[in-house]
Amino acid sequence: MSTYSIKDLEQLSGIKAHTLRIWEQRYNLLNPKRTDTNIRFYDDNDLKLILNVALLNDNGYKISKIASMNQEEMRAEVMKLTDRTLTHDDQIHALTICMIEMDEERFDKVLSTNILKLGFEQTMMNIVYPFMSKIGVLWQTGAINPAHEHFISNLVRQKLIVAIDGQVVSSEGKKFLLFLPEGELHEISLLFASYLIKSKGNKVIYLGQNTPNEDLLAVYKIHQPDFMLTVITTSPSSENAQDYLNLLAKRFSETQILVTGYQVIGQDLVMPSNVKLMNYIRDIKELLDEVNLVSEEK
Known part of the structure; x- marks a missing residue:
């Protein structure tokens, strides 16, 4: 009790x-x-x-x-x-x-x-x-x-x-790679992001919890996603979050990286040029609306 x-x-x-x-x-x-x-x-x-x-x-x-x-x-x-x-x-x-x-x-x-x-x-x-x-x-x-x-x-x-299983993916949609860092097990926000992304017709490569860095790199090389998205709730800690973001930015320099979570929101972090902080899940929804609008205009 x-x-x-x-x-x-x-x-x-x-x-x-x-x-x-x-x-x-x-x-x-x-x-x-x-x-x-x-x-x-x-x-x-x-x-x-x-x-x-x-x-x-x-x-x-x-x-x-x-x-x-x-x-x-x-x-x-x-x-x-x-x-x-x-x-x-x-x-x-x-x-x-x-x-x-x-x-x-x-x-x-x-x-x-x-x-x-x-x-x-x-x-x-x-x-x-x-x-x-x-x-x-x-x-x-x-x-x-x-x-x-x-x-x-x-x-x-x-x-x-x-x-998520009930959503239909469009061949015209963007490709998103979703993962949690090594040691991170809190998956609800990532799953909800997956639902939102697929509901807009985009494709999701979902790696889920506790993704080793080398596995992430291997999947990235195969799929070449337009976006990567991660949620940092407990791991890495806020003290190590900056180093982790810098590493992601360097390893995946050709991709827009979206990050959110308890350890990065409201922290005094410097976002590398290809890393975008999502303060709330609504930010992800707004970004998806922008991505869809650009796709439709093309």
Whole structure:
């Protein structure tokens, strides 16, 4: 079972720590435990509770009414809300609850309902991708158990692979080589980029996780892609990212290299002339629109 500080609860629920303390004192909503050194902490049950409270409160339920509900009543009201509401923040809350409870069936229902209402791309852009980015950061800081992140990542990965397989590639499209650096295993952003690229009719050579440098070079020589794209979430570290980008730029000097990820966004890095930083997944979408526009004009 994971443990959380009140700041972790604030990050995951969006409710200020000060407000949580007031609710804890006034309504006995939470039951913090204490370490041997008398430091307060919260467990998975506390997190699930406060996520449900946040969702209900955001949708107009008074905190006094929420505090009077038992666990089953609260869960039933949350289920009703997530079945009918299209608010992105509400759906992200619902996915977070599914993650903490390891509830695969409920997660699939929330995701499938949104895909039916919004479409796959909009669901990914506005709900799943922000959710995964948030969870990724929390996993890195130790705020959530790695098992939670792996559980959700595998479910999202399955959805993405099915969606990618359904895309049709155009013979007129550009060629993209997608890979993750050696030691990098966080694949969701790369898979979503693959979906976006193929949805625009472009061809994808997908190497995936933990690609050795020599293998990358061998595939590059065979396919001569127009673009290379990578996501650096954990490896290489931010301290080594500049050297890695310089190496990529030198080895693949004839190709436009697109990079994004936690270790490069917001860092004080100098981008070589053939390397372009993508701050968000929307940047990749905008670039694809530009590439398609140029192709159509030709």
